[in-house]
Every structure is written in structure tokens, then in C-alpha cells.
Amino acid sequence: MCGGAAALAFAVSGAAEAYTLITCNGNNIRWSGTSATMRASDIGFPSGSSWRSALGNSISLVNQNPSAFDYGIVYGDTSVGFNNGQNEIWWSNGFGAPAIANWWMNCNTGRFTEVDIRFDNTVAYTTSNSKSVLWPYGGGSRPFRTTAIHELGHGVGLSHTANTYSVMGQDWDHIHANGSTARAYFGEDASSGAVALYGGNPGNVQDLGVSQWRRTGASGEYSTHDRTRIRTSGGGWVSSSTVNGEPRYNVNKGQQYLVEFSYENNGESYQTTEVGYFISTNDYISTGDRRIGGRNGMGLGRNTVFTFQAPVTIPADLVSGQTYWLGVIIDEDSTLSEVTETNNRTYISIRVN
Ligand SMILES: [Ca+2]
Ligand SMILES: [Ca+2]
Ligand SMILES: [Ca+2]
Ligand SMILES: [Ca+2]
Ligand SMILES: [Zn+2]
Known part of the structure; x- marks a missing residue:
């Protein structure tokens, strides 16, 4: 989807960056x-x-x-x-x-x-x-x-x-x-x-974000993307099914999993931030949801996107057979003033076995 009055050439960028310039x-x-x-x-x-x-x-x-x-x-x-x-x-x-x-x-x-x-x-x-x-x-x-x-x-x-x-x-x-x-x-x-x-x-201009999408590879000049995932502590990917066009992962109560999200710094400066993980009964994540864990001191430079799998334990008292949403909130303690806060929360759908 790219034209140009001249043929494109590609600059070699620094190791920490992925963008290319015309x-x-x-x-x-x-x-x-x-x-x-x-x-x-x-x-x-x-x-x-x-x-x-x-x-x-x-x-x-x-x-x-x-x-x-x-x-x-x-x-x-x-x-x-x-x-x-x-x-x-x-x-x-x-x-x-x-x-x-x-x-x-x-x-x-x-x-x-x-x-x-x-x-x-x-x-x-x-x-x-x-x-x-x-x-x-x-x-x-x-x-x-x-x-x-x-x-x-x-x-x-x-x-x-x-x-x-x-x-x-x-x-x-x-x-x-x-x-x-x-x-x-x-x-x-x-x-x-x-x-x-x-x-x-x-x-x-500061902005942190967290996304349910990640890079999977490349098709020619373009990065390809897919949803972030859940795997077991042992490393295997957890099975999922597609519900309303989105993946839903089958998880066990009381078990620890590694939950993947893409953490982004879209702003001017390096940030150290707090991240919280939540269980929600719908796909809208807010601080009112049930907090099940978090990470302090996640350092995010502005370079390539940090797609990361964090350990999270599914509460033992969730209801079997029910769908929940495993939520994430970045800048959870609201210490950073950002150009937008709407990108600070997202989710992965889960079904409890
Ligand atoms: Ca004109
Ligand atoms: Ca013109
Ligand atoms: Ca904020
Ligand atoms: Ca933000
Ligand atoms: Zn293009």
C-alpha cells in the first residue's frame, strides 16, 4: 500500500528500532x-x-x-x-x-x-x-x-x-x-x-498502552499480527476456541499461566510503570474488576513493542463452565499523565474448565 514518485529504498535502522524511513x-x-x-x-x-x-x-x-x-x-x-x-x-x-x-x-x-x-x-x-x-x-x-x-x-x-x-x-x-x-x-x-x-x-507528550495484538512474522515489507495468547507454566500453548470472532482460552481454576500482552510506550520518554491483572465478567476492563496480580517497575523505552508473558494465577473460586475476561491495566496507579488513557486497558477471553 505504498507508492512513491521514486522506487523505495530502505534505510538500515538502529538495532533497537524496527521502523524504516523513506x-x-x-x-x-x-x-x-x-x-x-x-x-x-x-x-x-x-x-x-x-x-x-x-x-x-x-x-x-x-x-x-x-x-x-x-x-x-x-x-x-x-x-x-x-x-x-x-x-x-x-x-x-x-x-x-x-x-x-x-x-x-x-x-x-x-x-x-x-x-x-x-x-x-x-x-x-x-x-x-x-x-x-x-x-x-x-x-x-x-x-x-x-x-x-x-x-x-x-x-x-x-x-x-x-x-x-x-x-x-x-x-x-x-x-x-x-x-x-x-x-x-x-x-x-x-x-x-x-x-x-x-x-x-x-x-x-507521554502515552503508555497495552494491546491484545502482537507481531507473528512478516509478509514482504509488512509485519503480520495476531492476538496475544496464554500458555502454561510448562510452556505449552493453551487450547482456545473462537467465540464471537475472538479467541477464548480454556483454563483451570487455581492454576498459574503465562498471559501474553503487548506493552507499548508511544510517548516521548522512557517510563517505569505498574501493571495490574484482573478478572472481569465482561470484556470491558476497569479498575473496578477483581485484581489477581500485578507487576511493579516494568521499564518501557520507545523502540520496538514489548510483547511479554506474565505469570498469573486463575482464582480457585471462579465458576466452571463460565466465560471470564482476563484483563490488564498499564499505569495502574495513574502516576503518568498521558495524551490518551483509553488504550491502557485490554483483555483476553477465558473459559474456566
Ligand atoms: Ca485541490
Ligand atoms: Ca495533489
Ligand atoms: Ca495515566
Ligand atoms: Ca495511554
Ligand atoms: Zn504502505
Whole structure:
């Protein structure tokens, strides 16, 4: 889902990072300043439409990144085209990808001159944040925001990521859920790339998150993702079944398991944080749920995503045959002021044997 006015080349990044940057003649490509304004087609993103609001929301989600870079957005553009001096976003088809970014640049100065983004209007995109309709949760639609954030990531200067869980990999399953809502986000890897290009934000932009998704491998330039898992202390993966489009793990009362989540630092600074584990009777995790364990002093730099299996014991007094949700909360003690707190809680479904 990536274009370019020139063939892509890939920079070798530091050992701790996975992002790749768009390069030309050995220069990283970025905007000369710390902002760029995108112009949305009035046809595809008309006033009052869910597409306009979802695009605006995607811009805002990218702008939560901890670098100095921010997008502006202008609506109502009535004339769009390539290499016309305007950065534009519109719907089209026949370009062989669900969405594509094309860019023009000065290879000698390492600066973008224009970025255009197109979405394929034959793809079953949705602007909904309801898990039930989204591909990653068994639904029939591709989340518009994850793809928009991926393409906007190209417009920041990022190429594809294959080596860690990233929206610059396979975007539609780089997503955060708690309860019935799933939210797209820029994420740790893309944030690291943005800071490498533009430096840190003059403000104090901090954000921790925890996700029920992880990297599984790579397909070409793209990291592939799947849900996080549960295994026994002995190392074997616990059996699961798919319920309402999500995995549900079969666990024994009173037994210790290793529960996997992806812990993310999407902010400017290294953080040491507290993490709590909970049992919930629904898929919405909150501090009101039953706490069954925790970890103090988890250190999280902003580099690659930390997918980690923590020991947790299933309480002996849970009801056999019942479904519960094993929850996790990062920054459990709320010591960190963050640009968003909605990504601090997520879950894995379990059924007690
Ligand atoms: Ca225009
Ligand atoms: Ca244009
Ligand atoms: Ca917080
Ligand atoms: Ca957060
Ligand atoms: Zn792409």
C-alpha cells in the first residue's frame, strides 16, 4: 500500500528500532518544517459524513505522536490531482491496493514536496469503531482509520515495518480494544520513526498502552499480527476456541499461566510503570474488576513493542463452565499523565474448565 514518485529504498535502522524511513539518494525524506496540511476531497469526504469525521479522527490520532510533527486538515477540496502542489486525499480505484500514498520529493534536500493519498472505493471500509463489524474481530469490514493512519504514516516519512508490531506493517489488525470498541492508533514503532525524523514534541507528550495484538512474522515489507495468547507454566500453548470472532482460552481454576500482552510506550520518554491483572465478567476492563496480580517497575523505552508473558494465577473460586475476561491495566496507579488513557486497558477471553 505504498507508492512513491521514486522506487523505495530502505534505510538500515538502529538495532533497537524496527521502523524504516523513506529515503532517496541516501537522504531520509521528510517535510522541511514540522507540519503538512492535507486537503480532503469534497466528493469523498463531504460535510456531515462519517468519512469526514473518521478522516479527521485519523489525523488527530496521528497527531498524538510524540514528535514535533503535526498534520493540518482542510476539507471541501473540489479539484484533486497528482503533482499539483497540494497534498490531497480522495477515493478512486484500479491502483492494485486498498489504499496508496504517492509522493514527490527533492532527493538532494531530502524533503517532500507533495503527498497524495487515495483509498479504493471498492474495498469494504467502515468508519465504525464497533468490534463486531471489523475484520480483526470477525466482522465484514476493514477499519478505515487503521488504513488512513498507515497512509498518513507514509506522509510523515515512514516506510513499512516488518520487524515489530506496527501500523506501518499490516494495518487492519494494529488496533486496540476494550469492551465493544476498537480504536486505531499510531503506535510505538511509528512514533519512534516520527521522532527520528522531526525530533521530540516541545510539549510533554507521554502515552503508555497495552494491546491484545502482537507481531507473528512478516509478509514482504509488512509485519503480520495476531492476538496475544496464554500458555502454561510448562510452556505449552493453551487450547482456545473462537467465540464471537475472538479467541477464548480454556483454563483451570487455581492454576498459574503465562498471559501474553503487548506493552507499548508511544510517548516521548522512557517510563517505569505498574501493571495490574484482573478478572472481569465482561470484556470491558476497569479498575473496578477483581485484581489477581500485578507487576511493579516494568521499564518501557520507545523502540520496538514489548510483547511479554506474565505469570498469573486463575482464582480457585471462579465458576466452571463460565466465560471470564482476563484483563490488564498499564499505569495502574495513574502516576503518568498521558495524551490518551483509553488504550491502557485490554483483555483476553477465558473459559474456566
Ligand atoms: Ca485541490
Ligand atoms: Ca495533489
Ligand atoms: Ca495515566
Ligand atoms: Ca495511554
Ligand atoms: Zn504502505
